[in-house]
Amino acid sequence: MIDYRHQTFLTLAEIKNYTKTAKQLHMTQPAVTQHIQFLEEKYKCKLFEYINKNLELTMQGEELQKLLLKIAADIKHFKKDLNNINEFQESLIFGATLSIGEYIMPNIIAKLLEQNSNLEIHMEVNNTENLLKKLQLGDIDFAIVEGIFDKSKYQTHVFSLENFIPICAFISDLAKTKVTLNEVTKASLIIREKGSGTREILEDILKQYNYSLNSFNKIIEIGNMAAIKKLVANNTGITFLYEKVAQSELDKELLHKINIHDFNIKREFNFVFLKNSFYESKYIKYFKLMKDIYDNLS
Numbered sequence: 001m002i003d004y005r006h007q008t009f010l011t012l013a014e015i016k017n018y019t020k021t022a023k024q025l026h027m028t029q030p031a032v033t034q035h036i037q038f039l040e041e042k043y044k045c046k047l048f049e050y051i052n053k054n055l056e057l058t059m060q061g062e063e064l065q066k067l068l069l070k071i072a073a074d075i076k077h078f079k080k081d082l083n084n085i086n087e088f089q090e091s092l093i094f095g096a097t098l099s100i101g102e103y104i105m106p107n108i109i110a111k112l113l114e115q116n117s118n119l120e121i122h123m124e125v126n127n128t129e130n131l132l133k134k135l136q137l138g139d140i141d142f143a144i145v146e147g148i149f150d151k152s153k154y155q156t157h158v159f160s161l162e163n164f165i166p167i168c169a170f171i172s173d174l175a176k177t178k179v180t181l182n183e184v185t186k187a188s189l190i191i192r193e194k195g196s197g198t199r200e201i202l203e204d205i206l207k208q209y210n211y212s213l214n215s216f217n218k219i220i221e222i223g224n225m226a227a228i229k230k231l232v233a234n235n236t237g238i239t240f241l242y243e244k245v246a247q248s249e250l251d252k253e254l255l256h257k258i259n260i261h262d263f264n265i266k267r268e269f270n271f272v273f274l275k276n277s278f279y280e281s282k283y284i285k286y287f288k289l290m291k292d293i294y295d296n297l298s
Contacts (some may be wrong), residue, residue: 047060064141084288090119095135095140095152100146102245108294110230112290127147127192129195132145144195147198156278160268161266162268164205165257168232168238172235175256179260179261181211188221188236188237198241205265
């Protein structure tokens with residue numbers, strides 16, 4: 001169990017404000033200061049410093065935060081396992097981004113349950129940013145995510161390499177010929193909300209071609225992938241997504257891949273969990289199981 005002073009440290013490291021930390025923890029600000037001073041004396045180093053009037057973690061503070069988050073996460077998982085110790089059941093709580101959760105995981109989960117009927121599965125579908133936060137808090141065991149994130153903070157394994165393609169309505173003029181990226185920007189772009197892996201990947205790709213989201217004629221933000229595909233099929237605009245996500249509509253000739261000059265993009269789906277976790281062997285086992293199922297289904 002992490003003691004109360006370490007919990008104060010974690011809260012302050014997240015909020016980075018003594019007054020707000022005291023309010024959240026229902027204590028006085030001097031008490032928060034005392035807890036941090038105690039830890040700094042204990043570890044013989046500064047844990048926080050002010051940079052341009054902003055409270056920031058020192059390098060030592062960042063290392064302590066990583067360690068405590070891992071310990072807190074493992075404790076949560078251990079408590080969960082204790083609750084199931086007298087049951088013939090294994091519990092799995094993980095996260096997946098929207099594209100993966102809706103279009104990749106259902107078949108994998110079905111196969112896992114065929115192999116182990118006692119397996120209890122809870123999957124949270126959310127964007128990459130929120131899933132990584134939940135991972136750090138110990139709310140999920142692992143996550144399968146798309147998008148750009150700092151891999152150095154986690155243990156990661158490439159789950160798959162996927163085609164990332166531009167699509168339009170089957171009846172669109174853009175479906176009839178090879179075009180340039182500049183011609184595509186004349187269309188309305190329909191994209192996911194900020195924080196989604198698909199959007200971040202698109203922004204990164206556009207930057208490589210010296211374009212941005214603002215290069216497009218119009219931006220339409222939609223938080224639901226099925227709705228985005230319907231709007232594109234109705235010729236409301238175009239979008240960029242993983243080929244697997246649009247495969248059914250492509251096969252039914254509702255959507256069409258836009259053939260852009262010199263545009264051939266592949267991006268990773270990553271299996272992610274906290275570094276040096278006590279449960280590393282369990283997570284690696286499920287990574288291999290899920291990847292084997294997916295590779296055989298593909």
